[in-house]
Amino acid sequence: MRTAPLRTDDVREVSRVGQIRDEMEPRIAQLMDLKLARRETGPYRVANSQELEVRLAAMLPAIGQDNARLTSFGRMPGGASKEQFFFAVDRGGGEEERLVLRVDPLEAIVETCRYREAEVLNALRGIVPLAQVRFVDGDGSKLGAPSMATTFVNGVTKPPSDGNLTISGVGTSFNAAWRERLLPQFLGNLTAIHKFDWRKADLPHFSAPLDFPGQAALWQVNWWTRVWREDAVAPYPMLTLAEQWLRRNLPECREPVLVHGDFRTGNFMFDAETGEMTAVLDWELAHIGDFHEDLAWILQRLFATPAETGELMACGLITREGLIKAYESATGSTVNRRTLAFYEILCAFKCAAMNLGTGSGIAARGNNHQDVLLSWMAPVGHVFCNEIARLISEEMAS
């Protein structure tokens, strides 16, 4: 039994000197162990839609859809992380329900857990707009690979007038009228997630960093530096430096919140006519942690686009200072600028690791359904390396 609480300074020192790398959320560590074992079984063959359709039709009774009949099935585009399919079921009344099936490929740009994703979607039902979970095959015992089906949500992820080809919402911009409609909902959903009382929720596959104040940050540093170490295809001194900087500068978090983990433009849908948000998407990186992490993600340079005036807008919606002030006003929390800088560097590190490391490695092993997309996206990691350099320079100068 621990006799005195750990001090963050001690943890920083141990992290720097001893390089404690095993201290991370247990389920995440387990997923990463499984990934290492699974990757050796590649290369991956893109899921055969017809085989999957047959398996899905056969499993409907096993997932509580006793009288349901599969009426349509097909592949959806996009999805650098999971293979995506649409399907519809008729439960006998002649009324179809449209659903979306997401299936894990052998390796994905992020290694995540379908149980966790379903748990958080169920927990937040009625709090923010969401797709509803219809079934989870978390260990892949029914469909052959971990998967989850949710209701199909109508809506768009970018304004109908924006004809630009964008990947994963990157580069999406909004004019003043769209910003006025979307920004209050964007901030409202973010603060609702952070105010959610996760302690009372049923989240059995989640753990909370409550042992010492630096644990939230240390778990994230250890998660993403492990991703980089295991997935890197070439050494990048800038990322090694960033890891060491992060270990030396772990911030404290005394009131962890539910963090979405990928809260940005491209990951919410809205009605193309009214602008009403219909769903917050992509919950696979959700975890219990520091609220600064979601703010830092929103502020990543790659997700920013200029307004009509040329001013850079985070996620195309709001200025940096505007976001900080609006968040403080809505939550009563104080945004600590140094903690925010730490998480901006960590988030840029994550993106660099995902793209230069995981995406390139998967494409090299041929272990995903979108190898060609992953190798196309990988160079974006250089944008994040440069952001890390800029941010660390600023922090070291301050």
Place this chain on the structure above:
Amino acid sequence: MTPGFEIRLSSMIKALEQVVLPAVEPGNGFATEQLAITIGQLEMLRLQWPYAHGYAERCLDDIVALGRSVAHHASSPTGDAVMDSVLLAGESDASSTDELIAQRDRIGNVICAAIEDIAIQGDEHKWRTVAKLVIEHEGLAHERNRAWFARTGMDPQSSEWPPIQTLVRQN
């Protein structure tokens, strides 16, 4: 070498754009998306190919320069390992692009080990010095890398980078 890479890549792009793409079922967004990216990759390869060796040379030159600076500030044995690999690269007459890349990676690995070593030693002056060197190196690397991949359209500042032929020499 006849037909050369340029002819073969151009003819593949034409076939995919003018024959295969129109033949893809309009509702098959997955295939259309992957085909569009494939065409984009082939076009980028066609433009990069004449400069690939020069690009690898630049990468190696830059990492050698960083290695020399880091070795000067890192204490042995890691510093010695960096210097050894840097000297080895200097003496070697690697001729293929793959050999240049492998050398770059070998030196990069020992530099990364040295950075970790310096961080663990806890000498604040050394740490700040090495951090400054790595950040300066990143300034060179990012311009070269982002210019090289500007055509992916994923870089918000892609219009700011110089043409690749101004950064690296032709094969």
